[in-house]
Amino acid sequence: MTAGRPFFHRIIAPLRPRDPDEHHRVATPLELLFDLVTVIAIASAAAGLHHGIAEGHALQALPMFGMAFFAIWWAWMNFTWFASAYDNDDVLHRLLTMVIMAGSLVIAAGIPVLFTNQPDFTAVIIGYVLMRVAMVVLWLRAACADTPHRKTAVAYAVGITVVQVYWVTFLLVQPLSTATAYGMWVIGALLEIAVPAVAESLTSNTPWHRHHIIERYGLLNIIVLGETLLAGTMALRETVEHFDIMLVHTALSALAIVFSLWWVYFSTDDHLPTRHLRRALIWGYGHFFIFASGAAVGAGFAVLVDIITRHSEIPLIAGDYAVAVPVAVYFTSLWIVRDRYACTGLAMAVLPFFALLALIAPLTGLGLEGVAATAALCAVARAWLMSSADLTTGEAKTTEHHI
Structure with a gap:
């Protein structure tokens, strides 16, 4: 908290917009604590997926994992972009952020019940609505202090409130058939996704900090x-x-795959080179699949440990695919949000090509080791092709300069 501010402003200060070009903007300790709480909920969802696959109920576990992960990720994402634009670090901001964290912990506590024969959404919805109501208060605070973006801030507050009414309705009409529950969840998710797209289009973009957002996504x-x-x-x-x-x-393959997924994500290419709304939405929303598949890789390895130690009776190839499929989704999603914009020539095809190879590897008899080798080769090939492209571009610019 900034020293020297009047006492009242330390408690409740005007929530004015931050400078989107602020130098040396980095994640705050509060944001790092928020991430830590979020990962507890993510771990709970991954554990549910792990046990569902290991028990031979992958088709039931996957939708539940997607639904739970969406609630966790969406609340994290909304807060992250808001804080990038408006974090003033007063006491009220801290307290509201802690309310959101409490909601995330309630979600984590309720996730195991989703992976039962009779899923109960009560705790997850209560935790989620708690997080979102706190966001409504934050947006109303921004509307009071940020006149140029007031229409956008109010639209966020109203939109989030309306969707929470929908989720409470979802909660009150339980129990539901599986098909009805899935259908209502899809409608609710689409409504949530629509709120930022509509609100941000009303005025100029809220003043989120591009480098700060990239760092926040990378940390998660x-x-x-x-x-x-x-x-x-x-x-x-x-x-x-x-x-x-x-x-x-299995342990060595886990290391190789994690290092490879990290390497292809944290390249020197700019993840989000523009503040254009359409590009920001694709990049921001597309990370759902990157984060979800990253968590699912861990669940897949846990399944393999169960199979090898005879705690699961599903075939080994099913465990291999529990890793191969999310690796392929990770590569494909990263291509959609970044590489199709950042790469040229052969480099543009690297992630889709190796995503396909990851899916083929278990069928060739190479098993998990084949998936790990594919991931490692993907990281090497992409780095080499991007370096070659940079070198060629540099030489061309030098030649042009001399001419």
Whole structure:
């Protein structure tokens, strides 16, 4: 909190817009704590997916994982973009952020019930609505202090409120058939997604900080990939107790895949080079699949540990695909949000090509090791092709300058 401010302004200060070109803008300790709380909920969703696949109920577990992950990610994303534009670090902002964190913990507590034969959405919806109501208060605060973007801030507040009424209705009409619950969830998710698209189009973009947003997304991606490292650690722990060379291969493959996913994401290419609304929406929304697939990779490795230690009776190839599919989704999603804009020539085809290879690898008999090798080769190929392209571009510019 900034020293020297009047006492009242330390408690409740005007929520004026931040400078979108502010130098040295980085994540705050409060935002890092928010990420830590978020990853607890993500871990709960990944655990549900892990157990669902291991018990042979992948088709039931996958939709529930998607629904739970959407609630966690959407609340995180909305707060992140808001804080990038308006974080004034007064006491009220901190307290409202902590209310949002509390809602995330309620969601985490309610997620295991979603993966039962009779899913109960009560705790998840209560936690989610709690998070979103706090966001309504934050947007109303912004509307009071940011006159140029008042129409947008009010639209956010009204839109979020209307959708929360929908979720409460969803809660009150339980129990629902599976098909009805899925249908109502899809409608609710579409309404949520529509709010920023509509609100941001009413005036100029809210003053979010481009580099700050990129950093915030990168930090969450690192935390999500940590779920896979945890699964690798589980394999090594089992190896200490009951040595099995397959567990060693699993742990090494987890390391190779995590390092590769990290490498292709954290390249030197600019993730979001413009503040244009359409591009920002594609990049921001598209990360749902990057984050969800990153968490699912960790769940897939946990499934493999269960199979190898005979705690699951599903075939080994199913465990291999529990890793291969999310790896392929991760590469494809990253191509959609970044590489199709940032790459040229052969480099543009790297992520889709290796996504396809990751899906083929288990069928060739290479198994998990083949998926890991594919991921590593993807990182190497992309880095080499991008370096070659940069070198060619640099030489061309030098030649043009001399001419």
